[in-house]
Amino acid sequence: MYDSIIKKIRKCLPTNVKKYAVHEPSFPKKVLREIEKCIDSSYVSTSGEYLDKFTRELQEITNSKYVVLTSSGTAALFCALEEINISGCEVIMPSMTFVATPNAVIHASGIPNFIDNSKYSLNINAEILDKYLNENTMQVKGSCINKKSMRRIRCIIVVHAYGTAANVTNICKVAKKHKIEVLEDAAGALGSYEYNKHVGTISRMGALSFNGNKIITTGMGGALLLKSKKDYERISHKISTARLKHEWKVEHDMVGYNLRMANINATLGYCQITDFKKTLKIKRKLYNDYREIFYNDKYCYIKDEEPNTTNNNWVTNLYLRDSFKDKHQILIKRLHKSNILARELWKPMHLLPMFKSMPRTRMKNSINNWKTGLSLPSSYYK
Numbered sequence: 001m002y003d004s005i006i007k008k009i010r011k012c013l014p015t016n017v018k019k020y021a022v023h024e025p026s027f028p029k030k031v032l033r034e035i036e037k038c039i040d041s042s043y044v045s046t047s048g049e050y051l052d053k054f055t056r057e058l059q060e061i062t063n064s065k066y067v068v069l070t071s072s073g074t075a076a077l078f079c080a081l082e083e084i085n086i087s088g089c090e091v092i093m094p095s096m097t098f099v100a101t102p103n104a105v106i107h108a109s110g111i112p113n114f115i116d117n118s119k120y121s122l123n124i125n126a127e128i129l130d131k132y133l134n135e136n137t138m139q140v141k142g143s144c145i146n147k148k149s150m151r152r153i154r155c156i157i158v159v160h161a162y163g164t165a166a167n168v169t170n171i172c173k174v175a176k177k178h179k180i181e182v183l184e185d186a187a188g189a190l191g192s193y194e195y196n197k198h199v200g201t202i203s204r205m206g207a208l209s210f211n212g213n214k215i216i217t218t219g220m221g222g223a224l225l226l227k228s229k230k231d232y233e234r235i236s237h238k239i240s241t242a243r244l245k246h247e248w249k250v251e252h253d254m255v256g257y258n259l260r261m262a263n264i265n266a267t268l269g270y271c272q273i274t275d276f277k278k279t280l281k282i283k284r285k286l287y288n289d290y291r292e293i294f295y296n297d298k299y300c301y302i303k304d305e306e307p308n309t310t311n312n313n314w315v316t317n318l319y320l321r322d323s324f325k326d327k328h329q330i331l332i333k334r335l336h337k338s339n340i341l342a343r344e345l346w347k348p349m350h351l352l353p354m355f356k357s358m359p360r361t362r363m364k365n366s367i368n369n370w371k372t373g374l375s376l377p378s379s380y381y382k
């Protein structure tokens with residue numbers, strides 16, 4: 001079994017690589033020249049031409065009206081949640097997410113409320129959400145109240161897990177019915193679409209990450225995709241230390257944050273994003289190769305994409321069939337021994353010590369996915 005899986009994975013990968021990490025950054029040659037230009041300009045910090053250029057490229061790819069560049073994806077989520085104002089309220093999210101999602105909720109003084117993901121994908125599903133809200137909440141003066149905790153449920157974060165687009169349109173309909181705001185955590189999903197709309201632009205706000213392991217990286221960094229001018233102006237102001245525009249005066253009108261992206265980081269992002277179509281194509285090929293080789297495999301499978309979505313194939317996950325579940329840890333160990341540095345999926349959030357006491361639904365799929373899934377080497381191989 002193990003040898004057969006390892007052989008199949010290796011068949012999809014180039015032979016000239018010593019260790020196959022899940023995701024490594026890849027920079028075009030011009031990056032050093034552009035970094036030098038950035039340094040020569042002296043604009044290495046919070047203003048400069050690469051911030052503008054990277055913003056424009058992101059606007060073009062996502063068709064988002066407004067883009068705010070931030071210092072990380074976590075910062076982008078935090079700013080969005082503060083703007084929605086979740087203080088003292090619950091925020092629904094899948095337990096199957098990266099820890100940054102509930103962390104951002106806690107930082108913005110909210111309470112994460114974890115729900116299970118769909119059986120067929122790592123994302124939440126509109127019907128599961130609707131059923132949960134119908135059974136567990138009530139409407140009081142236009143607010144959605146959790147019947148058990150009696151707290152307001154202010155927002156739901158739709159996570160596009162591992163870059164795979166969730167069916168946000170239907171989730172937004174359910175959320176509207178229950179009077180809940182929607183925020184998309186599209187951290188790993190640059191280049192993923194639902195119904196030809198870029199994820200992160202379907203709800204009021206969406207967060208992207210450009211951390212080192214993402215499809216495009218700025219070293220560290222993130223962005224908020226926004227629909228409304230008001231959200232854009234308020235968030236841009238707040239994350240720029242709330243400094244009033246003036247050529248020489250240094251004055252501020254509120255307690256702000258310094259959560260902007262730096263021009264030197266944007267240089268890295270700009271150099272990669274101009275080749276983004278090629279990146280998507282190469283990553284799609286690797287995903288298709290994995291799918292083909294594991295098609296009808298006795299031991300493992302790759303999940304189908306959600307209906308009406310196109311994905312960026314940032315990371316491809318492989319799952320053991322239920323009858324081989326107990327081989328999960330040994331398989332990962334054997335892969336590592338063969339220099340295939342596969343990783344477990346995110347441990348579901350409701351199992352982490354700091355979130356154990358948070359409200360949650362019964363979890364079946366998230367635990368099963370965690371106990372059977374692993375992330376395959378998914379780097380950009382030329």
Ligand SMILES: Cc1ncc(COP(=O)(O)O)c(C=O)c1O
Nearest residue numbers: 072073074098100187209210211
């Ligand atoms: C689903 C999800 N949300 C949020 C983040 C946080 O992004 P960052 O590391 O840029 O803060 C990540 C990063 O991996 C992520 O995968």
